[in-house]
Amino acid sequence: MTKICCFGELLLRFSPVANGEWIRQVSMPVFVGGAELNVATALANWGIPVKYSSVLPKNALADDIINYISDKGIDSSGIVQFGQRVGTYYLPQGTDLKNAGVIYDRAHSAFSELTAGKVDWSEILKDISWLHVSAISPALSAEVAEACRELMAIASAKGVTISMDLNHRAQLWQYGMAPTDIMPDLVDYCDVVMGNIWAANALLGIPVDEQIHTKGQLADYIGHARATSEAIQERYPRCKVVANTFRFDTLPTGLRYYTTLFVEGQQYVSPELITRTVIDRVGSGDCFMAGLIYGLYNNHPPQETVNFAAEAAFGKLQELGDATNQTVTDITNRFYKLTTLS
Structure with a gap:
C-alpha cells in the first residue's frame, strides 16, 4: 500500500503556565509537534500508512524523538540527520499560534540548514503516492523555500498527489521576501489546498473582502470561501480541491467552527460546531488537514470528508498537546450523535 509523506520541521513546544507560574512550579510541559508531524500522527492513528520527513541533528535527544515517532506507527525513515539543534517554540497555555504570545526559538535549527541538493528526495519519495507540505517551511529562509520547491517538483514529476496547508x-x-513572492510557485504543484480566506490573501494575493467581518453572517463567509476557492483553482489549474476553515472566538472562552470543501464546481459545508471551553488550540488546523487527506485518500464522498475533517478538528480542541489521539470511531460516533440530536 502506498504511503502518504508529511514533510516539515519538527518542533518541541514548551508550554509554560502564564504569569510566571511555571517558574514557581519548576515545571514546563514539553510536546513533540510541528504542523506536518501532527498530520502524520493523526493519519497513523487512523490506519493510514504514513512517512514523516524532516531534519534532525545527530544526538541522543534526536534519537529519543525518532523513537517516539516510530512508536506512533509512523515510518521515520524520511528523517535525515545533520545540523546541531532541534527547533523549539514557547507558547503560554491557553493561547494559540496566531497569538502574539508565541516565542520562536528555531534559528539555526537543523531543519533551517536545509538547502536544495542536500537531500535525495527520490529516496524519500519511494512508495509515496501523496506528499503533504505546509507554508511554514518556506517561511524560514530562501534556501529552505528552494528545497521545498525541489521536493515538490520531484514529487510532481513522479505523479505524486501534493497537498498544501496555507499556514x-x-x-x-523575515528574510526579505514576501509570502506572495514565494508561495505561488509552490502552489503551482498542488492538487489540494487548505487554508482560509485570509491566508489565501496573505500568501497568494487572492482578494479578500476587508468588510467581511462587518457583514459577519455565516452565509457571507461561506460565499467568500467559494469565491476564494474558485480564484485559487483559476490561478492554479492543477488544484482540484480547496478547503477553507472558519474559527471565531466567543465570549468568554469558547469558539464556533465550520469549514467548506470545494471540488468539481460544488461547495460542501460542514455543520457549525460550537464549544464554550477549549483545552488546547494547537493542532486543530492540522487535525482538519489530516481529516481532509483521510477522506480524499479513501475516496470518501465530499460531504462525508468535510464533516469528518471538521469534527476531527473540533474534537482536537479538547485535547492537551499538539497531535490528536482521537480514533475514527471517536470522531464518527460524535458526529453521528450531533446530527441525530440536531
Whole structure:
C-alpha cells in the first residue's frame, strides 16, 4: 500500500503556565509537534500508512524523538540527520499560534540548514503516492523555500498527489521576501489546498473582502470561501480541491467552527460546531488537514470528508498537546450523535 509523506520541521513546544507560574512550579510541559508531524500522527492513528520527513541533528535527544515517532506507527525513515539543534517554540497555555504570545526559538535549527541538493528526495519519495507540505517551511529562509520547491517538483514529476496547508505565520517571514513572492510557485504543484480566506490573501494575493467581518453572517463567509476557492483553482489549474476553515472566538472562552470543501464546481459545508471551553488550540488546523487527506485518500464522498475533517478538528480542541489521539470511531460516533440530536 502506498504511503502518504508529511514533510516539515519538527518542533518541541514548551508550554509554560502564564504569569510566571511555571517558574514557581519548576515545571514546563514539553510536546513533540510541528504542523506536518501532527498530520502524520493523526493519519497513523487512523490506519493510514504514513512517512514523516524532516531534519534532525545527530544526538541522543534526536534519537529519543525518532523513537517516539516510530512508536506512533509512523515510518521515520524520511528523517535525515545533520545540523546541531532541534527547533523549539514557547507558547503560554491557553493561547494559540496566531497569538502574539508565541516565542520562536528555531534559528539555526537543523531543519533551517536545509538547502536544495542536500537531500535525495527520490529516496524519500519511494512508495509515496501523496506528499503533504505546509507554508511554514518556506517561511524560514530562501534556501529552505528552494528545497521545498525541489521536493515538490520531484514529487510532481513522479505523479505524486501534493497537498498544501496555507499556514500563515507572519513572524517567520523575515528574510526579505514576501509570502506572495514565494508561495505561488509552490502552489503551482498542488492538487489540494487548505487554508482560509485570509491566508489565501496573505500568501497568494487572492482578494479578500476587508468588510467581511462587518457583514459577519455565516452565509457571507461561506460565499467568500467559494469565491476564494474558485480564484485559487483559476490561478492554479492543477488544484482540484480547496478547503477553507472558519474559527471565531466567543465570549468568554469558547469558539464556533465550520469549514467548506470545494471540488468539481460544488461547495460542501460542514455543520457549525460550537464549544464554550477549549483545552488546547494547537493542532486543530492540522487535525482538519489530516481529516481532509483521510477522506480524499479513501475516496470518501465530499460531504462525508468535510464533516469528518471538521469534527476531527473540533474534537482536537479538547485535547492537551499538539497531535490528536482521537480514533475514527471517536470522531464518527460524535458526529453521528450531533446530527441525530440536531
